[in-house]
Amino acid sequence: MDTAxxxxxxxxxxxxxxxxxxxxxxxxGVPKVGTAYADKALDVMFETYNVPKATxxxxxxxxxxxGCCGVAQLENFVGNVCELQKMYFLKETRGRGLGAKMxxxxxxxxxxxxxxxxxxxxxxxxxxxxxxYKKTGFEYIDAPMGNTGHFSCPVWMLIQL
Numbered sequence: 001m002d003t004a005x006x007x008x009x010x011x012x013x014x015x016x017x018x019x020x021x022x023x024x025x026x027x028x029g030v031p032k033v034g035t036a037y038a039d040k041a042l043d044v045m046f047e048t049y050n051v052p053k054a055t056x057x058x059x060x061x062x063x064x065x066x067g068c069c070g071v072a073q074l075e076n077f078v079g080n081v082c083e084l085q086k087m088y089f090l091k092e093t094r095g096r097g098l099g100a101k102m103x104x105x106x107x108x109x110x111x112x113x114x115x116x117x118x119x120x121x122x123x124x125x126x127x128x129x130x131x132x133y134k135k136t137g138f139e140y141i142d143a144p145m146g147n148t149g150h151f152s153c154p155v156w157m158l159i160q161l
Contacts, residue, residue: 004061011046017067024088053113066093071110077146082115121153
């Protein structure tokens with residue numbers, strides 16, 4: 001039985017969440033500029049998502065945060081579209097089905113907020129993540145939407161909610 005739980009972020013989680021995201025980005029060899037690594041919001045995720053129509057979730061197992069992901073209005077875009085943001089799981093966490101559960105939770109929240117579509121950006125070599133996104137119903141699109149500041153992420157995907 002898996003002991004992990006998915007819950008909304010709390011302010012006390014900020015440091016641990018930033019550490020998880022940065023650890024995964026370093027492991028994956030992701031550039032630090034033009035990606036989530038350099039986001040100012042990364043150190044204050046609770047505050048960043050403490051706004052209307054935005055929620056960030058953590059996966060906690062045995063009092064340790066092992067993964068995270070959120071949804072929020074797509075920045076610099078006119079339309080009823082949210083973005084799946086900062087979905088990262090520690091290496092030892094992968095393969096437990098938690099990514100699929102997290103996607104289910106995040107997309108349900110996006111639907112609850114009334115969004116019509118959900119957008120995401122990723123890296124070409126994050127094949128396992130793309131496989132999960134495709135299995136969930138995301139499809140590749142030819143160009144970025146909005147302006148997230150993640151100019152180093154050249155893979156864009158979208159799902160109808």
